[in-house]
Amino acid sequence: MKVSYNWLSRYLSEIPSPQDAADKLTLAGLEIEEIEETGSQFDGIVVGEVLDVQPHPDAGRLVVCRVDIGSEEPSQIVCGAPNVAAGQKVPVATVGATLPKPMPDGSPFTIRKAKIRGQKSAGMICAEDELGLSDDHSGIMVLDGGIATGTPFGQIAGSLKDYVFEVGLTPNRPDATCHLGVARDLAAVTGAALKKPLDNLPTVPQQLEEGTIRITDTDKCHRYAGIVMRGVTIRESPDWLKQLLTAIGLRPLNNVVDITNFVLHELGQPLHAFDLKKLAGGRIDVRSFPEDTKFTTLDDVERTVPAGSLFICDGEKPVALAGVMGGVNSEISEVTTDLLIESAWFEPVGIRKTSRTLGLQTDSSYRFERGVDPSITAAAALRCAELILDLAGGTIEGISDVHPVKTDAGKVTLRYDRLCAILGTKIDSETVTGILNRLEIDTATGSDSPLAWTCTIPTFRPDVTTEIDLIEEVARIHDYNNIPDPERISIASPEPVPFGEQFREKVRQAAVSAGLKEIYTNSLLPERFSDALGGKTVVIPTLNPITKDQALLRTQLLYGFLRSAAYNFNRGVAGVRFFEIGNIFRQDNDGGTWIKGIHEATHLHIGVAGSIHSDHWKEPARTFNLFDLKAMVESILVRLDIFGQTGWRRDGDNLELIYNGNNGNRKAGSDNGAVIGTLFEVDDDWKTRTEVEAAAFSSELNIGLLERLARKSSGRVYHAVSRFPSFEFDLALVVDKQVSAGDLIEGMRKISGHQLANVEVFDVFEGGSLEKHQKSIAFRLTFQDNAKTLTIKDVDPVIQKVLKRLAADHSAELRS
Amino acid sequence: MPSISDIEKVKNDITSYNLDSAEAVESFRLTYLSRKGLITELLAGIGKAAPEERALLGKELNALKQLAKTRFDEAKESLAAGKTGDASAMDDPTLPPPPLATGSTHPLSQTLEEIKNIFYRLGFTIADGPELEDDFHNFTALNFPPEHPARDMQDTFFIRKDPQDPSRDLVLRTHTSPVQIRLMKEQKPPLRAIMPGRVYRNESITAKSYCLFHQVEGLYVDKNVSLADLKHTLITFAGHLFGKDLKYRIRPSFFPFTEPSLEMDIWWETGSRPGQWMEILGAGMVHPNVLRAVDIDPEIWTGFAFGMGVERITMSRYEIDDIRLLYDNDVRFLNQFP
Structure with a gap:
């Protein structure tokens, strides 16, 4: 909302400088986001006396003047105006x-010493348009002869300079949607007197005939004041009015329309002027319709107005969309002579609904939906009539103020102790009442001990309804910055940081340690990915996305990784290694995490794509492979101290990370086999969709499930490191190619018991003497015992047992 | 007869012998290792030593011989390798090493971590809630009346509309404040927690706005919590994050769920830009209606709440002028935040 500094000053006995006023308003809760300087101060323009006028020797239409501008020597100025005279x-x-007034191309017009057709000229005698005072260019401006030469012109013309404040108005301040309201806050802060423009309202000869104004829908319209005026002349507004309106960004139209706009921005009461002759029956009915209604508003747009919206009707038809915009069929025109001025109170929610449905917000609807003052209705209409009498002539015929629903001033109790407790400081009681009174809140002492006031809330403050509202009023005028800091910070006994939060941070650090860079990606994905994300039964769409690119909630983090990879590949990056921690969303009709039917979980995604490194003198370039990613995931699991409780399960070419209760730690228990996440090479379909060409590998894990494992493993007990050397045994097995190394290793662990400390695969071989369907895997088994040095005598029986079991389960043979 | 100190001296000579040429290596061999060399001579002298010293001298001299032999072999090998060219080409420590991947956290995570650590020091714990919220937690319980203009302050993504009961509408949370409601419903005061998380606004993506961002909410509910306490907490926080000598101002504002409400601006001067006030957070005393909505008696308990944008703080600190940079994940950008 724009507010003019000059306009504000009309209502204040004193006003601080523009910057100071802006700062004071900001600290009182009306944030001035920007100050724009407009108009001119007439710097360098002075009053001069034309001493003599000589014809220009070489130009018939020009003259050469000598002008006294108050300096020692007169200036010679060449002038072309017809009316210049000594x-x-x-x-x-x-x-x-x-x-x-700038040059025609908009660049500034700065006066320089010049020669015009051979004659020196040092200055310019100005016409009104050149000074920005009017459009008059018929001749130079001639001033009163009594003014001393050398007087700055600004002192005579009055400065046109203004400062326009952009106010970031919060929705709780309907009272401040006008200059008077903003001035009231400024007065409350500075102590200046507030001068309300309601002292010279005209007297009205009579009431309008009964039935001229009728309110059918009294729920939506609590008050309607109409004034009929006759014999007005529609013409251009005077400069002062045009300047004020222009300053706040309004386009002057004609005197009557400009006056209604002026009063709206002065008092916050939206007004409308109808051409009385266009109102059928010369009367008004405020009502709504049970069906949608077609109506052409002042901006010449035909709109379908939803059923239930409030209209102003004449004897036959709607003539205005109440509180939003007038109709084209009752508009003021150049030939209008008789007016009906409307000033009304419309119910906020209804206006807001209509305005939002139509996508039409106006200066009127903005104020009505916040709540205008129901007490100012008639006064605003009279203020409008006063200005019309002054600027458009005519006479007031009569007024009708229909007021079926009255609003009483609210009464709210303010306890002094409560105020001090909430603010954390003692403000003396006279300061409190002083502030409230300057805001026109009346304070009657309700109780002396403990001190409390019964406050009467003016009707222009519908937002002040409870004690806490009054406390805020006092605090904001007192200035929050004047509340002293306590000497110490009081803290309720701190709670520990929850395990889940600590765990997530640990996951982040583990991923960083694995050489991964963290990324943040959008949770909202393009509509066209619906099927790839799981289809309609899984994916959650947003109902009102601004674009189809932000239409679906992500069901997994893969998309964000691939798009980030593509972004980098397109910019010449050879390889990426990323991780992201973020929430995913799925429909879950049987359950739900927080909200019924919605599965929302935090996932860790780890992705690598392209080259692990480019050509280097020690190693040739190499692209990432599945095992690079698997190593990273396992290193993260080790860092999280849950590696031993997980296992990989093969699912075709993919791997699933599962709870594995039999693998070392048995605590996983009943969750055994539950899937924590997946690890796979990204298929061509996803790569094409996301425009990735390089090989890409993805692993996505549910952090909540990892956390459950970590909770079980927390509580560490130190185990003595064996003092005895370990015993290594190499074993090459020939198996069918279908058999997984993982299954063989799991088999070895199951049979060997606690002495088997580690299993490595040091060779995988096919071809040679092997059958085509066979492969050979070479394992190095490390055995260790805490109580003794192991020898082949101890290990051999174990190996034999392992071989027997693997032969039975997987047809594995010892390679000879 | 050799003495231990003689042996020590020879040992030093062997160790420091310059073996950078074939001539030097040959001369070394002749001096120490040949049949007439020094070590042989010393060994021969053992016999003259007292019997009880012989074992020790023998051991020392054998070690000495081994040292000389090792030095001789290494020098020969290194000379031979030098002739082929390969080894000396690689034997250049100024060559760049193979790159070792370094991981990093995102700049938003880095800022968030700093914010968390400051509030941990101020005795706050941390709490969590869903990003997909219902209207009750996101709006109604936070004192946003239905059809109130305050709802226009935030462009909302709707997930489900319930025509019968708008408080059952589902939305993407527009702020982290609903976590306050969840926390106050689950636990009884005193409560002191921050609630970081992702929030959504239905806006098109431009340099200045994104359809989501991250907030940190804070809540303290206890007996005798006042606006002065809130101010003090915020000033302490800002001093820790931006430096103790920062210039700030606190001005009244409006949020439906707090009253009195305020915003904090800091005076921001960086690099080439002229100084200006920059809003860093919104805050206020928890509105009595909000406390009542979660069955906490506002006559007994009072509290304050605050919220700040992680993107805004990150962007101003690093002079990032386009919010999309934070979500493009350009490695040339990420590499600047090691």
Whole structure:
């Protein structure tokens, strides 16, 4: 909302400088986001006296003047105006001055010493348009002869300079949607007197005939005041009015429309002027319709207005969309002479619904939906009539103020102790009442001990309904920055940081240790990915996305990784290694995490793509493979101290990370086999969709499930490191190619018991003497015992047992 | 007869012998290792030593011989390798090593971590809630009346509309404040927690706005919590994050769920930009209606709440002028935040 500094000053006995006023308003809760300087100060423009006028020797239409501008020597100025004459007092733009009116191309017009057709000229005698005072260019401006030469022109013309404040108005302040309201806050802070423009309202000869104004829908319209005026002349508004409206970004139209806009921005009461002759029956009915209604608003747009919206009707038809915009069928025109001025109180929610449904927000609807003052209705109409009498002539015929639903001033108790407790400081009680009174909140002492006031809330403050609202009023005018800091910070006994939060941070650090860079990606994905993300039964769409690219909630983090990879590949990066921690969303009709029917879980995604490194003198370039990623995932699991409780399960070419209760630690128990996540090479379909060409590998794990394992493993007990050397045994097995190394290793572990400390695979071989369907895997088994040095005598029986079991389960043979 | 100190001296000579040429290596061999060399001579002298010293001298001299032999072999090998060219080409420590991947956290995580650590020091714990919220937690319980203009302050993504009961609408949370409601419903005061998380606004993606961002919410509910306590906490926080000598101001604002409400601006001057006030957080005293909505008696308990944007703080600290940079994940960008 824009507020003019000059306009504000009309309602204040004193006003601080523009910057100071802006700072004070900001600290009182009306944030001034920007100050824009408009108009001109007429710098360098002074009053001069034309001493003599000589014809220009080489140009018939020009003259050469000598002008006294109050300096020692008169200036010679070449002038082309027809009306210039010796003895005139004129405005002179001296050398260096910049004219208020710029050049036709918009660049500043700065006066310089020049020769015009061979004659020296040092300055310019100005016409009104050049000074930005009007469009008049018929001749130079001639001033009153009594003004001393050398007087700055700004002192005579009054400065046109203004400062326009952009107010970031919060929705709780309907009272501040106008200059008077903003001035009230400023007065409350500075102590200046507030001058309300309601002292000279005209007297009205009579009431309008009964039935001229009728409110059918009294739920939506609590008050309607109409004034009929006759014999007005529609014309251009005077400069002062046009300047004020222009300053806040309004386009002047004609005197009557400009006055309604002026009063709206002065008092916050939206007004409308109808051409009385266009109102059928010369009367008004405020009502709504049970069906949608077609209506053409002032902006010449035909709109389908939803059923239930409030209309102003004449004897036959709607003539205005109440509180939003007038109709084209009752508009003021150049030939209008008789008016009906509307000032009303419309119910906020209804106006907001209509305005939102139509996508039409106006200065009127903005104020009505916040709540205008139901007490100012008639006064605002009279203020409007006063200005019309002044600027458009005519007479007031009568007024009708229909007021079926009255709003009483609210009464709210304010306890002094409560105020001090909430603010954490003692503000003396006179300061409290002083602030409230300056905000026009009346304070009657309700109780002396403990001290409390019964406050009467003016109707322009519908937001003040409870004690806490009054406390805020006092605090904001007192200035929050004046509340002293306590000497110490009081803290309720701190709770520990929850395990889940600590665990997530540990996951982040583990991923960083694995050489991965963290990424943040969008949770909202393009509509066209619906099927790839799991289809309609799984994916959750948003109902009102601004674009189809932000239409679906992610069901997995893969998309974000691939798009980030593609972004980098397109910019010449050879390889990426990323991780992300973020939430995913799925429909879950049987359950739900927080909200019924919605599965929301935090996932860890680890992705690598392209080259692990480029060509290097020690190693040739190599692309990432599945095992690079698997190593990273396992290193993270080790860092999280849950590696031993997990296992990999093969699912075709993919791997699933599962709870594995038999693998070392048995604590996983009943969750055994539950899937924590997956690890796979990204298929061509996903790569094509996300425009990735390089090989890409993805692993996505549910952090909640990892956390459950970690909770079980927390509570560490130190185990003595064996003092005895370990015993290594190499074993090459020939198996069918279908048999997984993972299954063989699991078999070895199951049979060997606690002495088997580690299993490595040091060779995988096919071809040679092997059958085509066979492969050979060479294992190195490390045995260790805490109580003795193991020898082949101890290990051999174990090996034999292992071989027997693997032969039975997987047809594995010892390679000879 | 050799003495231990003689042996020590020879040992030093052997160790420091310059063996950078074939001539030097040959001369070394002749001096120490040949049949007439020094070590042979010393060994021959053992016989003259007292019997009880012989074992020790023998051991020392054998070690000495081994040292000389090792030095001789190494020098020969290194000379031979030098002739082929390969080894000396690689034997250049100024060659760049193979790259070792370094991981890093995202700049937003880095900022968030700093914020968390400051509030941990101020005795706050941490709490969590869903990103997909219902209207009750996101709006109604936070004192946003239905059809109130305050709802326009945030462009909302709707997930489900319930025509019968709008408080059952599902939305993507527009702020982290609903976690306050969850925390106050689950636990009884005193409560002191921050609640970081992702929030959503239905806005098109531009340099200045994204359809999501991250907030940190804070809540303290206890007996006798006042606006002065809130101010003090915020000033302490800002001093820790931005430096103790920062210039700040606190000005009244409006949020439906707090009253009195305020915003904190800090005076921001970096690099080439002229100084300006920059809003860093919104806060206020928890509105009595909010406390009542979660069955906490506002006459007994009072509290404060605050919220700040992680992106805004990150962007101003690093002079990042386009929010999309934070979500493009350009490695040239990420590498700047090791």
